[in-house]
Amino acid sequence: MGVLILLKGKNVAEQINDEISEKVEKLKKNGIIPTLVIMWAGEDTDTLYYISSIEKACISTGISLIKRNFHERIDQETFLNEFKAVNENPTINGIIVMRPLPPQINEGTIAEQIKPEKDIDCISPINIAKVFSGTGGGFAPCTAESVMEILKYYNVELKGKDVVVIGRSMVVGRPVAMMLLKQNATVTICHSKTKDLPNVARRADILVAALGKPNFINRNFIKKGAVVIDVGINELDNEIVGDVDFDDAVHMAGMITPVPGGVGLVTTGVLLRNVLKAVNLQKCY
Amino acid sequence: MGVLILLKGKNVAEQINDEISEKVEKLKKNGIIPTLVIMWAGEDTDTLYYISSIEKACISTGISLIKRNFHERIDQETFLNEFKAVNENPTINGIIVMRPLPPQINEGTIAEQIKPEKDIDCISPINIAKVFSGTGGGFAPCTAESVMEILKYYNVELKGKDVVVIGRSMVVGRPVAMMLLKQNATVTICHSKTKDLPNVARRADILVAALGKPNFINRNFIKKGAVVIDVGINELDNEIVGDVDFDDAVHMAGMITPVPGGVGLVTTGVLLRNVLKAVNLQKCY
Numbered sequence: 284m285g286v287l288i289l290l291k292g293k294n295v296a297e298q299i300n301d302e303i304s305e306k307v308e309k310l311k312k313n314g315i316i317p318t319l320v321i322m323w324a325g326e327d328t329d330t331l332y333y334i335s336s337i338e339k340a341c342i343s344t345g346i347s348l349i350k351r352n353f354h355e356r357i358d359q360e361t362f363l364n365e366f367k368a369v370n371e372n373p374t375i376n377g378i379i380v381m382r383p384l385p386p387q388i389n390e391g392t393i394a395e396q397i398k399p400e401k402d403i404d405c406i407s408p409i410n411i412a413k414v415f416s417g418t419g420g421g422f423a424p425c426t427a428e429s430v431m432e433i434l435k436y437y438n439v440e441l442k443g444k445d446v447v448v449i450g451r452s453m454v455v456g457r458p459v460a461m462m463l464l465k466q467n468a469t470v471t472i473c474h475s476k477t478k479d480l481p482n483v484a485r486r487a488d489i490l491v492a493a494l495g496k497p498n499f500i501n502r503n504f505i506k507k508g509a510v511v512i513d514v515g516i517n518e519l520d521n522e523i524v525g526d527v528d529f530d531d532a533v534h535m536a537g538m539i540t541p542v543p544g545g546v547g548l549v550t551t552g553v554l555l556r557n558v559l560k561a562v563n564l565q566k567c568y
Numbered sequence: 569m570g571v572l573i574l575l576k577g578k579n580v581a582e583q584i585n586d587e588i589s590e591k592v593e594k595l596k597k598n599g600i601i602p603t604l605v606i607m608w609a610g611e612d613t614d615t616l617y618y619i620s621s622i623e624k625a626c627i628s629t630g631i632s633l634i635k636r637n638f639h640e641r642i643d644q645e646t647f648l649n650e651f652k653a654v655n656e657n658p659t660i661n662g663i664i665v666m667r668p669l670p671p672q673i674n675e676g677t678i679a680e681q682i683k684p685e686k687d688i689d690c691i692s693p694i695n696i697a698k699v700f701s702g703t704g705g706g707f708a709p710c711t712a713e714s715v716m717e718i719l720k721y722y723n724v725e726l727k728g729k730d731v732v733v734i735g736r737s738m739v740v741g742r743p744v745a746m747m748l749l750k751q752n753a754t755v756t757i758c759h760s761k762t763k764d765l766p767n768v769a770r771r772a773d774i775l776v777a778a779l780g781k782p783n784f785i786n787r788n789f790i791k792k793g794a795v796v797i798d799v800g801i802n803e804l805d806n807e808i809v810g811d812v813d814f815d816d817a818v819h820m821a822g823m824i825t826p827v828p829g830g831v832g833l834v835t836t837g838v839l840l841r842n843v844l845k846a847v848n849l850q851k852c853y
Contacts, residue, residue, distance in 0.1 A: 395694075408697035409680075415700040415746075416738050443763040451749060453701050460757075461700075464736060467761035469768060472745075476752035478728040483754060486771075 288437070288538040290512070292429075292548030295436040299552035300344055306559050307345040318347040319403075319558045320369045323381035324362065324388065325355030330381045340551045346558055349375070355385045362388050363396075370398055376565060377403040377558040400564040403557035405458070414458045417465040422557055427458040429549035430491060430512050431466075433540060439489065439510050441466040447484050449473045449500070449526075450493035455514050459491055480504065498528040508537035514546050573722070573823040575797070577714075577833030580721040584837035585629055591844050592630040603632040604688075604843045605654045608666035609647065609673065610640030615666045625836045631843055634660070640670045647673050648681075655683055661850060662688040662843040685849040688842035690743070699743045702750040707842055712743040714834035715776060715797050716751075718825060724774065724795050726751040732769050734758045734785070734811075735778035740799050744776055765789065783813040793822035799831050 310317055321337065323330055334350065341348040351369070353362060362384075369375045378401045380393050390406075399409040405424045413421035423431075434441065446468040450456035456472065464470045473483055474494075484490055484504035490511050492500045497517035505511060515526030525542030532539060540546055595602055606622065608615055619635065626633040636654070638647060647669075654660045663686045665678050675691075684694040690709045698706035708716075719726065731753040735741035741757065749755045758768055759779075769775055769789035777785045778799035790796060800811030810827030817824060825831055 408693045411700060412693035412696040415696060415742060443761050445763075445768075457700060457746075461742075464757055464759075467759070469756065469758050469762040471754065471756040472749055473754050474749075474752070476728050477754040478730075483730075 287533055287536065290433055290437050290510075290538050290540040290545065292433065292540065292545045295433055296548045296552045298436065299432070299549065299556055300340065303344045303346070303552065303555050303559060310559070310562065311345065315562060316347050316374075317376050317558050317562050318349065318374060319377045319379070319555070320349045320351060320375050321379045321381060322351045322353070322362075322366060322369070324353040324357050324385050327381075327383065334381070336551050337554065340555055344555055346555055357385070357388070359388050363392065366393055366396070370396060370401065373565075375401065376561040377401055379404050379554070380406070401561055403554060403561055411453075411458075414461050417461060419465075422560070423462060424454045424458050425550050425553045425557070426455050426514060426546065427462060428553045429546050430455070430459050430514060431462050432549050432553060433512065433546060434489070434510075437538065439538070441468045441489070444468050444488040445471070445486050446489045446491065447471045447473060447487035448491045448493065449477075449480070449484065450491075450495065450514070452493065455493040456491075459493070459514075463489075463491075492526040494526050496526055497524045498526070500527040501531040502535040505532055505535035507535055509535065511536040511539040512546065513540050513542050515542060516547055572818055572821065575718055575722050575795075575823050575825045575830065577718065577825065577830045580718055581833045581837045583721065584717070584834065584841055585625065588629045588631070588837065588840050588844060595844070595847065596630065600847060601632050601659075602661050602843050602847050603634065603659060604662045604664070604840070605634045605636060605660050606664045606666060607636045607638070607647075607651060607654070609638040609642050609670050612666075612668065619666070621836050622839065625840055629840055631840055642670070642673070644673050644677075648677065651678055651681070655681065655686065658850075660686065661846040662686055664689050664839070665691070686846055688839060688846055696738075696743075699746050702746060704750075707845070708747060709739045709743050710835045710838045710842070711740050711799060711831065712747060713838045714831050715740070715744050715799060716747050717834050717838060718797065718831060719774070719795075722823065724823070726753045726774070729753050729773040730756070730771050731774045731776065732756045732758060732772035733776045733778065734762075734765070734769065735776075735780065735799070737778065740778040741776075744778070744799075748774075748776075777811040779811050781811055782809045783811070785812040786816040787820040790817055790820035792820055794820065796821040796824040797831065798825050798827050800827060801832055 394406040397407050399407045402410050403422050405422045410421035414423050446463050448460045451474045460470045460472050481503045485506045493514035497519040513525035513527040523543050679691040682692050684692045687695050688707050690707045695706040699708050731748050733745045736759045745755045745757050766788045770791045774795040776797045782802035782804040798810035798812040802809050808828050
């Protein structure tokens, strides 16, 4: 095993949170209270866990959080009316509608209706198209952006590098591939139908694992010295593990994110930073 | 040189045009005249050439074409009002606004305003987001779709294949990469900053050249027996040539599109087929 650099999310998150706190203070001096609304229906455990971590971060950074929780059997019209109220309210800067929504509520309708300048987790087609085209100026999905933040914080060069992204979801795989492309990486997108995945993955200078299979990626998928970013958050035997088998991967990786303590730690910071970005965007409207 | 299969666009275009003519006839029996509007400003040579080929295809398939040409110095308000009129007119099924537009007209405004169900060349964020996410149900850029049509017509298997796309434009590279991904190919996107492009390209079972450099891709970029799709249309010494040096590439390629006579021939057919798709979509609104 050579020298291994651990890409801790904590350092990245702290830097982002410090910047947020500073900016929030300035905004408040100007009479602006950055305000985030989280809407959800039901009591999904993962959702509640994520909300509690957002709440802690809001308290520590001074962002105002409004939680709007509804019964899982709420009818679509009522939910959409509640949504419309926050969407139109000029004192609300950012909105997150937690997914999964109950089946009676059409997620597509919300994605189409949300004001792009309040859409801090990138569900609006307007923001999605901006990520795809690389024009910028909108919001990217927070997890995908967290991957980029970690690479940036640790000065990982992207230009001209071979990057392999495993996974093609709209919350990580596809958007992060486009964001890496924008930084001039040569990007390969792999998935469950990829033939000889270890061989393709071993081409990567930078490997992004976002497939959602616990401990799937071992040393056979990793070129000696490669940078490994593990986006997975899986429960296995009452423990949280990534998509990368960390203990095995360290024999080949040059840099690697731990799970927990890697990408996941940065996501909340990115989300709250987007609330401040939303404050600025709304000034233009 | 082994056996070489020439992927002629003519056969693909004929099949598409035959289908269109048949459907147009049926629609007309039901009193529906599929109608396409092309709007443009100025007298760009490439634009006029493309319009003349669309016009010929409209005549041969029975689709009604309305051409709205404006002076290159038309002011934005007048152009947008003209655009709004066709956008709102229920007898217009498909709209193409030819680019480049003169600098005083904001393309982004048109892209945001065009009704997604009339946007047959995919400039609306709604359609772009559908191509990116792979959900389907909208329109894809016609050139990107033409590449897919050629691969389909000649029964080129995509699932699990290594595909390399050279070029990352929003009219070909990015959308075709997503459409190939949807067909379960393993997709690599390359560009001017890719290191050792020949080496990366030689990994490809299927190579899509859409970089816009005449005769750039020679045998050194091609794995023995690979499928080569040449999207380039470049003028060189008064001749139209592709991005692939055809005469050299044939020493390695197993299948290859000619230029002219390849992808370009299929584009107009795809465009007109989209007008019929628009007729169906508008029934749902």
